[in-house]
Amino acid sequence: MGDAHGDGIPADGEQPVHPVTVPGFSIDATSVTVADFRAFVAATGFRTDAERYGWSAVFHLAVTDPDRIAGEMAGTPWWLGVAGADWAHPGGPSSTAADDHPVVHVSWNDAQAYCAWAGRRLPSEAEWECAARGGLASRRYPWGDELPEDDWLCNIWQGEFPGRNTAADRYVTTAPVRTFAPNAYGLYQCVGNVWEWVHDWFSPRYYATSPIGDPRGPALGAARVIRGGSYLCHDSYCNRYRNAARSSNTPDSSTGNMGFRTVAQSISEG
Template identity: 65%
Template structure:
């Protein structure tokens, strides 16, 4: 990624108010390298083989699985999550068993690794000599050089002229028609890359970023002089949750329209789920 500047934040009016996608502001970034794809199951398997790492989902003995993706004995299903009954804790669900103990990774080597927490992603980065992208780096790369666009390819909707990303089709959360060909994860090099060569920066899986999350981050980082440019921002210094970007195969415009360049979300660093993974960047710069 070349050094450059871009306008960070929501430009389409699709913002989720609680996520803090505004005010839009100018950001300047130093050059950095970023993975063309999210880390795959095969990538993560090499890491585990080399280090013996036990992920937090494996340590806790369960992870969160979308109800239509569960493939496990009834006694493994711990019940629906409060407020989001389409999610359940499933015993034995982890990166090797994404839907529960009746599932495995056969045929999924080139799919994104899931059921990895922010802490797990940090362990992988340490082994690989890499780090997670800052939120600003992620958005700059995801935009693919098209400043102000809603999506990495521009402003056309995901299904205009053929599918451009892996999201939920049908009636969320009851029925997924799988019109894009993938009811859950897709191989990481599916659809078309953006102008910078990144594959599936929106849809497929949420991607962990380095930054702590706060809904007022952009307001804190700008001044009354809106033309002020923020250089190499690294997010707030406090807060428990970490930023997630890009949406996933479960995003639907009736519930979660976060499969956009500017969309933000968050979770605690020890959380894992069947629709979240990560990609890495070069270690130089943004050390914290």
Template identity: 60%
Template sequence: MDTNSKACCSASRHTAGQEQPPIPTLEVAQTDVPNVPKLQDMVLIQGGTFLMGTDDQEGFPSDGEGPVREVTVKAFYIDPCTVTNAEFKQFVDQTGYMTEAESFGWSFVFHLFVSEETAKQVKTTVQQTPWWWVVEGADWRHPEGPDSHVEDRMDHPVTQVSWHDAMAYCRWSGKRLPTEAEWEFAARGGLVKKRYPWGDELKPGGKHMCNIWQGKFPDKNNKSDGYAGTAPVKAFEPNGYGLYNVSGNVWEWCSDWFSPKFHIKGKRDNPSGPPKGEARAMRGGSYLCHRSYCNRYRVAARSKNTPDSSTGNIGFRCAADVSF
């Protein structure tokens, strides 16, 4: 594969050419007491040492996927699924939280999902990735624009949430975002150096194992896996640790700042990424990933976005310490 990594299937606010309003206040009110996480609903990962990253020819060295290295993580809890629309609604209903997309007044929507009526109002697309349209009124409740809704998708992953939004939810829920090392350890499900959470073959026996793009990106999706956009969070089989949809469906925010090189000389014992940066790490790929363009639904694949960015294919899952 060409190791000159193309721009990935998400868009950043700084690429949109929009005049930016003041950065909104994103903290959950200090009077809100964080919930105690229901650890019985989470997956306990015992921790240990594993081989992180890949030197696979399918990978993108420029993303910092390699080299393969021994990394140790301590025990932690992680949610079996990404946060759903129903769960995020409960958070918003209890706190009155306003997401960044709502504060900015717009977010990124994949062009095939924009209605004809909303398309008439679209004035801006992302130059390098023109399938991303700047849509006024797009937010987590209205992921494809003001004339869309999530009422029939409450068991789907919440989208149009920024890293800051994810962090606010984590604070409210008493949880946190996983580190990249924790995410990959859990996503591998106990398998060693496999390309996907279930093995090395994308469709074992012809069976779809995840929600990604089929067809010719970005104009024709055959939907042979059953979905064009997001799928319910338990739509496909879980991995060996009981985690669902760690490949495809939506990108998942991690706590780390993104760097393609820091890990090469960084610590290998519970690594948490570089101390600063401009973008946060994302893992897992999304329903827009296709081998011809964004082959990042592999378990070692990485991407990034600025922490204020939100799109229709970015969500998150939560983790928690074992000390509760």
């Protein structure tokens, strides 16, 4: 587990590389979709953090309602707070989320609520990385070490960030969850497309003391780990579309590029 190539930055805590074992587990082949989340909301009446707060963070090129912009995010002016942006309206209140795309504008709290309803849970960070690697130890990506420029294997940014996306991979924002080839374990888009919440609290120092057996992260923290990068990743800004890459956000935060996938509570016998 960890960055074997020196690609990350120290503040992300991707090193040292360390051995980890995890018990067998069953994980979703895709991120949770808009259709999945819609069924949850229909069954429970759940309101997400974004809906309760009245706004969420939308990438500037994805805004559909410029008159609903409340302001820029500090330090990242390409992120705009948009009133009425939520899981069903990812660009603003006039937009509509496509059912086969990953659900976004969901916080860690929202993901936990979905898991409780579905009888599932968020993966640990170690489980997530094990699944994303697809059996390819120490490789950068789910398919190997190189990113072909003429054969797009994931949904990331092309062009000059943050103003011009050529959409060479066909997508400016999210792609349907089964776009591009799956890894050797059958998982789609573990890197790129959307960041995925995992269970663990974040600490950049945790890998130095992490246990070998089934690590579950620090006991306490201020932010939860997100993994996999998103459609906004670009080497000039954020090269976190890698198996080892990690970042974090506060549990009540929501943006247009964060989703999640789930793990079974236990593996059924037989």
